[in-house]
Amino acid sequence: xxVKWLMHFQPNQxxxxxxxxxxxACAVAESFPGVSRDGRWRSSMTxxxxxxxxxxxxxxxxxxxxxxxxxLHDLPNEYLFVMRSQRLILRAHSSVQTVMDKLQSYKGRFFxxxxxxxxxxxxxxxxxxKCLYNPNEAxxxxxxxxxxxxxxSIDKSQRVMEEFYEIWRExxxxxxxxxxxxxxxxxxxxxxxxxxxxxxxxxxxxGMCVVQVIASSNKNQ
Amino acid sequence: MECVVQGIxxxxxxxxxxxxxxxxxxxxxxxxxxxxxxxxxxxxxxxSEVRLLCDLAKTTPSWTIRHVGGAMRGAGADQLSVxxxxxxxxxxxxxxLRFFYGIGYxxxxxxxxxxxxxxxxxxxxxxxxxxxxxxxxxxxxxxxxAVPITPGIHLVEITAPAAPENYTEVASAIASFCExxxxxxxxxxxxISTGIVPTAAEAAASLMSSGGGIKxx
Numbered sequence: 001x002x003v004k005w006l007m008h009f010q011p012n013q014x015x016x017x018x019x020x021x022x023x024x025a026c027a028v029a030e031s032f033p034g035v036s037r038d039g040r041w042r043s044s045m046t047x048x049x050x051x052x053x054x055x056x057x058x059x060x061x062x063x064x065x066x067x068x069x070x071x072l073h074d075l076p077n078e079y080l081f082v083m084r085s086q087r088l089i090l091r092a093h094s095s096v097q098t099v100m101d102k103l104q105s106y107k108g109r110f111f112x113x114x115x116x117x118x119x120x121x122x123x124x125x126x127x128x129x130k131c132l133y134n135p136n137e138a139x140x141x142x143x144x145x146x147x148x149x150x151x152x153s154i155d156k157s158q159r160v161m162e163e164f165y166e167i168w169r170e171x172x173x174x175x176x177x178x179x180x181x182x183x184x185x186x187x188x189x190x191x192x193x194x195x196x197x198x199x200x201x202x203x204x205x206x207g208m209c210v211v212q213v214i215a216s217s218n219k220n221q
Numbered sequence: 222m223e224c225v226v227q228g229i230x231x232x233x234x235x236x237x238x239x240x241x242x243x244x245x246x247x248x249x250x251x252x253x254x255x256x257x258x259x260x261x262x263x264x265x266x267x268x269s270e271v272r273l274l275c276d277l278a279k280t281t282p283s284w285t286i287r288h289v290g291g292a293m294r295g296a297g298a299d300q301l302s303v304x305x306x307x308x309x310x311x312x313x314x315x316x317x318l319r320f321f322y323g324i325g326y327x328x329x330x331x332x333x334x335x336x337x338x339x340x341x342x343x344x345x346x347x348x349x350x351x352x353x354x355x356x357x358x359x360x361x362x363x364x365x366x367a368v369p370i371t372p373g374i375h376l377v378e379i380t381a382p383a384a385p386e387n388y389t390e391v392a393s394a395i396a397s398f399c400e401x402x403x404x405x406x407x408x409x410x411x412x413i414s415t416g417i418v419p420t421a422a423e424a425a426a427s428l429m430s431s432g433g434g435i436k437x438x
Contacts, residue, residue: 050265050324051267052265052267053265062265063265064323064325081320083324086323088316088320089314090320092311093311096311098309099286099288099309102269105267105269
């Protein structure tokens with residue numbers, strides 16, 4: 001599976017994120033020579049909370065508070081769970097959501113959608129999207145997923161991805177946006193993941209990225 | 222949703238049953254070696270139960286998460302000779318057990334089921350007939366050291382996936398197939414035991430001597 005990086009837009013302190021950033025980021029992508037628009041993309045995330053046996057009490061502290069489920073745009077028949085505190089990922093068929101519904105021990109408490117435009121640029125696929133709180137569609141962030149098609153080794157692709165990142169940062173800086181794109185750094189080894197890229201790597205990236213997006217959004221509100 | 226019936230057969234007649242099934246099913250025999258772990262939610266969580274099935278028959282073990290719902294009730298269900306129940310299943314990665322431990326589930330018990338199965342179609346329904354010995358493990362997850370819980374007895378189970386709009390037809394397909402097996406064993410709803418069939422020894426002897434002909438019917 002091709003390697004991906006995931007970045008989010010970090011607004012400058014004191015500024016508010018608006019949809020204009022999304023439009024400007026897309027304009028940057030569309031200015032790259034030879035780029036072509038390649039449709040739309042959408043991934044979604046569910047934040048789960050434990051349902052205590054005695055619902056008059058708060059959820060016990062020994063149960064995880066960071067269980068998230070992710071449906072990725074390029075794997076519609078699969079569903080992944082991530083628990084950052086335990087460095088644990090579960091990859092399953094999408095029917096696992098039905099199993100969780102039947103168990104009723106965990107329920108989705110709030111939901112975030114990632115959706116936007118996809119571009120093809122040589123060996124890269126770029127996906128720029130809004131991070132929207134569901135259901136009121138409040139804008140919480142802007143993300144960009146960069147996929148390098150020829151390589152599935154994280155180590156081997158490091159240099160070319162860094163080079164792309166520099167090209168992107170300079171192009172965005174020239175637009176004088178009030179902020180910058182920050183790459184999501186993850187120690188995949190802590191999650192038991194190897195050098196060969198998998199959907200589990202993507203799930204961990206989104207799990208880390210969304211924490212930073214929400215923290216950034218809360219700070220600037 | 223699935224339809225299911227179960228029965229027991231003495232282990233010494235399993236070979237004869239296999240001969241009969243080979244003749245009836247027209248499908249290849251599949252080896253069964255499934256490590257089944259039953260997990261229950263801890264005391265702090267809403268009460269629930271989930272099963273993890275690790276298929277050890279293949280080179281690379283594969284995991285399935287399975288939730289079994291309560292049996293269908295009512296006059297319609299009572300009239301059926303098979304049990305109908307909701308089922309939710311999902312293939313999962315090998316981190317499934319750690320995942321459920323991580324969200325507060327505990328291991329209630331585990332068994333190893335070994336034997337064989339046939340998958341085939343009967344009257345449009347996809348049937349699976351499995352003949353297995355249920356084994357317990359002397360130490361946690363020690364599948365290599367598993368021993369039969371009831372030596373000398375095998376469990377026979379017929380299951381078929383069903384939907385609300387066709388479960389009566391599926392039930393009928395299972396019931397009709399059970400007739401072919403009646404000289405060797407009786408199958409019924411799980412929990413309703415019919416014991417060992419008196420004609421089993423004679424039927425098994427006939428099958429073993431005929432080498433597969435279904436002359437007993």
